[in-house]
Amino acid sequence: MxxxxxxxxxxxxxxxxxxxxxxxxxxxxxxxxxxxxxxxxxxxxxxxxxxxxxxxxxxxxxxxxxxxxxxxxxxxxxxxxxxxxxxxxxxxxxxxxxxxxxxxxxxxxxxxxxxxxxxxxxxxxxxxxxxxxxxxxxxxxxSILPPQFNSDLAPEFIDFLRARRSVRVWSAEQPSKSEFRQIAHQMIDAAKWAPTSGNRQPWRFLILVEPEQKELLREIKENHCISAPLLIFVGMDTRFYGALGKSERSIYIDAGAAIMQMVLVAHKCGLGVCWNHFADDLIGSREANKTIYSNFTHKLNIPKYIAPIAIIATGIPKFIPPEPARMEIENLLIDNCT
Ligand SMILES: Cc1cc2nc3c(=O)[nH]c(=O)nc-3n(C[C@H](O)[C@H](O)[C@H](O)COP(=O)(O)O)c2cc1C
Structure with a gap:
């Protein structure tokens, strides 16, 4: 034609x-x-x-x-x-x-x-x-009774959130692999209490502490991922969305809510974390990435129905990096959009 x-x-x-x-x-x-x-x-x-x-x-x-x-x-x-x-x-x-x-x-x-x-x-x-x-x-x-409303409790929690940084340089001294496996379980425990659309609970995690497992990500993720003592691969079971005939968009929102809870638990324990993007768009962006991902899933037995979302790099930070500035609240309000 x-x-x-x-x-x-x-x-x-x-x-x-x-x-x-x-x-x-x-x-x-x-x-x-x-x-x-x-x-x-x-x-x-x-x-x-x-x-x-x-x-x-x-x-x-x-x-x-x-x-x-x-x-x-x-x-x-x-x-x-x-x-x-x-x-x-x-x-x-x-x-x-x-x-x-x-x-x-x-x-x-x-x-x-x-x-x-x-x-x-x-x-x-x-x-x-x-x-x-x-x-x-x-x-x-x-049911249980709700706690007393008290807005004075917010500042301390906000300070805690503010002190979290994306960490990309790791200390030479790190806990053992088994200690990292344990903290990974605690992070996943925190993740599972995140809300999910329709209470589907579709998250799936893979804990990576062995250097040869982390090496599988070289050339697709930055060096701070390969060098991190602990990596957690976060994937979502796409069958739960498909089988229910729902739009797949909430898959990323559900994942994000859970990941943030993992990050905060690590932060609470004095660990540094970097949340690293690892979704379809990155993987599909070049042929080499597709090959690396296919090898990664093959070697680590990640089923096809798991949608990749993120790689969470965790460890004791060498230092806490400077705080990247955030916008003023006034500029975040839609009424003030220019
Ligand atoms: C969805 C998402 C994906 C991200 N992906 C990456 C990444 O691939 N590599 C990286 O170095 N940082 C990544 N980050 C971290 C951001 O760069 C970081 O949060 C931002 O610069 C603000 O710094 P802060 O976390 O220290 O406040 C990601 C953060 C989010 C929420």
């Missing part, structure tokens, strides 16, 4: 798409068309993400344990939230079907002898068993 025709085709398709979006947005605003519109969306769009709707045992049985658990956490979280938004009664049938889905997920997991004492499994079951009296039997029973 001649080049001009291909170009016309692209322009035509682009125009069609924006026209359709326009029509779609207008239709959404006409009240008596809403039920009709919803039906169409349900039929043609939601089908792609059927796992958010009704599912059969056989469909669930095709998922891995990790995917089932993520779906379980997501649906349990949505059921729990109905109490806070007061929608359980008005949308009862939707949440009843989620409850039914949870029952099927437990059946699949139990058929695989999945350990019944896994903590998110136990939490989900509490919600499941309390479903008919969720407010009293789950929410009230497990």
């Amino acid at each position: 001649p080049k001009e025709k291909i170009l016309y085709l692209f322009v035509f398709l682009f125009y069609q798409r924006s026209l359709m979006m326009n029509i779609k947005n207008r239709l959404k605003k006409i009240p008596f068309l809403v039920p009709f519109y919803r039906k169409i969306i349900h039929k043609y769009v939601k089908r792609k993400s059927h796992l958010t709707g009704k599912v059969t045992y056989d469909e669930l049985a095709k998922l891995s344990d990790d995917e089932l658990l993520s779906l379980m956490r997501h649906e349990s979280h949505r059921i729990e939230k109905t109490i806070y938004n007061n929608i359980l009664q008005s949308k009862y049938s939707i949440y009843r079907s989620k409850w039914h889905k949870l029952g099927l997920i437990y059946q699949v997991l139990e058929s695989r002898n999945y350990p019944s004492n896994e903590s998110t499994f136990l939490w989900s079951k509490k919600i499941y068993h309390a479903f008919d009296n969720l407010e009293q039997d789950f929410v009230q029973k497990n």
